[in-house]
Amino acid sequence: MFHKEGFFIITTSFIITVFVSVFSEYIITNSLLKNFIQFSAIFVLIIILQFFRNPKRFINPDSKKVLSPADGKVVVIESVFEKEYFKDNRRQISIFMSPLNVHVTRYPISGMVTYSKYHPGRYLVAWHPKSSEENERTTIVIKSSEYGEILYRQVAGALARRIVNYAKEGDKVTQGDDAGFIKFGSRVDLLLPIDVPINVILDQVAKGAKTIISSI
Numbered sequence: 001m002f003h004k005e006g007f008f009i010i011t012t013s014f015i016i017t018v019f020v021s022v023f024s025e026y027i028i029t030n031s032l033l034k035n036f037i038q039f040s041a042i043f044v045l046i047i048i049l050q051f052f053r054n055p056k057r058f059i060n061p062d063s064k065k066v067l068s069p070a071d072g073k074v075v076v077i078e079s080v081f082e083k084e085y086f087k088d089n090r091r092q093i094s095i096f097m098s099p100l101n102v103h104v105t106r107y108p109i110s111g112m113v114t115y116s117k118y119h120p121g122r123y124l125v126a127w128h129p130k131s132s133e134e135n136e137r138t139t140i141v142i143k144s145s146e147y148g149e150i151l152y153r154q155v156a157g158a159l160a161r162r163i164v165n166y167a168k169e170g171d172k173v174t175q176g177d178d179a180g181f182i183k184f185g186s187r188v189d190l191l192l193p194i195d196v197p198i199n200v201i202l203d204q205v206a207k208g209a210k211t212i213i214s215s216i
Helices: 006-029 031-051
Strands: 065-067 072-082 088-097 104-106 111-121 137-144 148-156 163-165 178-184 186-193 212-215
Touching: 006 031, 006 104, 072 186, 104 111, 111 163, 137 163, 186 212
Parallel strands: none
Antiparallel strands: 065 212, 072 088, 088 186, 104 178, 111 137, 137 148, 148 186, 163 178
């Protein structure tokens, strides 16, 4: 299954691939060149399809667990001062999403959205220490029954040029549901209360709505 954010690009790419394949079949006489062009068009289409894939993750929401909001590698686990919303110390877990990862973001916990804000910004590489503060990003806060308020950020990377965020203030959201999409390389930061246990380690490969980031 593919994410709805990719429908236009997928449809357009499919039409272009068919056109290029048919055009080259009847116009180009050099068989090597024709095969190369057709293969290249199909290869690009496959890359686009895999980027916009949206595997369904069926879970039973659990208020005592915070699940990974994205697929990718855990690149940061540290205590930081969160100055946008909480203005206090929080435990930050950051997940880097390469272009090969699923780029859907999912709600890490069930609750009510109490804050949702878009920030324009730069396009530093997503693993850059300053990317969380300087890159284009969205900040979302969810108030949950067990953890209180937790925050997550969708952070654009060097290739990303569009962040899609579905969370709106006042929404009641369900753990594991689609929360948005980041196109072409990105990072998600998750900021939890400073004293909660962390169940992941650096360089661990996390799976959105499956990997348990914290449990109490």
